[in-house]
Amino acid sequence: MQHRKTSPATDEFWMAKAIRLAAKGCYTTSPNPRVGCVIVKNDECIGQGYHIQAGTPHAEVHALVAAGDHARDATAYVTLEPCSHTGRTPPCADALIKAGVKRVVVGMTDPNPQVSGQGIERIKAAGIAVTQDVLTEQAKALNPGFIKRMESGLPWVRVKLGISLDGKIALQNGASKWITGPAARRDVQRLRAKSCAIITGSGTVIADNPSMLVRPEQAEFSDYPVSTVRQPLRVVIDSQEKLTPNWLMFNDGQPVLLVNQHFRAGFSQDTQQCHLPLSAQGKIDLSLLLAELAGRGINEVLVESGAGLAGAFLANGLVDELIVYQAPVILGDKGVSMLNLPVYDEVNQAPHLKLTDIRHIAQDIRLTYQIVSD
Numbered sequence: 001m002q003h004r005k006t007s008p009a010t011d012e013f014w015m016a017k018a019i020r021l022a023a024k025g026c027y028t029t030s031p032n033p034r035v036g037c038v039i040v041k042n043d044e045c046i047g048q049g050y051h052i053q054a055g056t057p058h059a060e061v062h063a064l065v066a067a068g069d070h071a072r073d074a075t076a077y078v079t080l081e082p083c084s085h086t087g088r089t090p091p092c093a094d095a096l097i098k099a100g101v102k103r104v105v106v107g108m109t110d111p112n113p114q115v116s117g118q119g120i121e122r123i124k125a126a127g128i129a130v131t132q133d134v135l136t137e138q139a140k141a142l143n144p145g146f147i148k149r150m151e152s153g154l155p156w157v158r159v160k161l162g163i164s165l166d167g168k169i170a171l172q173n174g175a176s177k178w179i180t181g182p183a184a185r186r187d188v189q190r191l192r193a194k195s196c197a198i199i200t201g202s203g204t205v206i207a208d209n210p211s212m213l214v215r216p217e218q219a220e221f222s223d224y225p226v227s228t229v230r231q232p233l234r235v236v237i238d239s240q241e242k243l244t245p246n247w248l249m250f251n252d253g254q255p256v257l258l259v260n261q262h263f264r265a266g267f268s269q270d271t272q273q274c275h276l277p278l279s280a281q282g283k284i285d286l287s288l289l290l291a292e293l294a295g296r297g298i299n300e301v302l303v304e305s306g307a308g309l310a311g312a313f314l315a316n317g318l319v320d321e322l323i324v325y326q327a328p329v330i331l332g333d334k335g336v337s338m339l340n341l342p343v344y345d346e347v348n349q350a351p352h353l354k355l356t357d358i359r360h361i362a363q364d365i366r367l368t369y370q371i372v373s374d
């Protein structure tokens with residue numbers, strides 16, 4: 001039988017593998033980005049790795065350690081430009097140069113101003129070939145929050161809504177348990193877990209006394225190697241200072257940030273406070289809050305609130321993504337509508353969205369939209 005020679009795998013093939021590795025850091029890397037790396041020689045993967053947690057080695061270091069001396073003359077595939085700075089760990093560009101790789105393939109340049117192109121320059125200056133922009137869109141999709149924070153000083157904002165077929169989030173009397181099914185609620189656990197912060201309002205706290213914690217036992221995290229799922233920072237907006245220290249969120253030993261105008265006495269040590277000025281309407285300025293959160297290294301934010309706060313984020317142009325779980329139930333025109341928005345006179349003034357994903361989650365459907373900015 002004649003031996004058929006298979007052609008070598010493409011740069012895209014290996015970069016796709018590096019992207020899948022990076023995604024394993026989905027719940028753990030922040031404030032750092034999710035990064036994956038594969039080292040390839042003679043069309044074979046000889047080392048792989050991904051960034052797990054800030055302060056621990058970067059993806060390239062894990063992959064180089066796995067490859068050992070074989071890394072000499074190999075090709076390294078990295079989803080994000082290797083770093084050139086000494087942060088919590090030394091520069092990966094230097095580690096790749098020292099290991100003697102002969103080519104580096106990069107998914108996207110690092111938007112971190114401490115790096116932004118300098119890692120690639122340093123590698124080129126050492127006489128190593130660099131191929132850029134391989135599967136860039138997919139590489140970018142790993143880190144919407146890190147990229148937005150580095151480029152604009154704001155986090156990536158997702159608003160999550162659980163609605164009926166007719167766009168209601170509750171009955172007239174406020175009853176909302178449970179519109180969506182258990183599988184959709186488990187999916188929300190994953191959404192929470194990948195967020196650095198969850199924003200909610202005093203109305204939701206008073207109505208539901210929620211924990212807003214990630215309940216790992218409810219979400220199938222077992223396909224992820226790090227079993228300790230990080231708890232996001234819970235951010236509670238209390239413009240009117242209605243909340244007392246008795247609500248569950250302030251007493252479960254997990255981090256929570258109370259946002260209001262003045263210092264409030266009586267809250268436990270786990271409750272940090274952040275004081276921001278109120279607008280003319282007596283509300284916390286949401287863009288100032290987002291800038292404050294970005295300053296604390298928050299990349300991705302999930303808004304889980306009532307129609308008032310979610311509508312305010314949308315009306316102020318602060319939302320990047322809307323994630324809607326729609327249940328097959330009709331609550332009727334007396335129900336509570338999903339978003340409070342200003343009165344528009346023309347359809348083109350209303351927010352326009354682009355549907356980016358749609359899937360069945362048991363009996364419900366999950367719709368993901370990006371906001372179309374004009």
Ligand code: AOF
Nearest residue numbers: 035051058059082083087088089092112
């Ligand atoms: C990489 N590979 O796996 C990661 C990178 O404080 P440090 O030392 O962890 O540096 C964090 C910065 O390094 C981060 O903001 C980003 O620019 C880069 N992250 N770079 O080459 C990695 N996690």
Ligand code: ZN
Nearest residue numbers: 058083091092
């Ligand atoms: Zn690095």
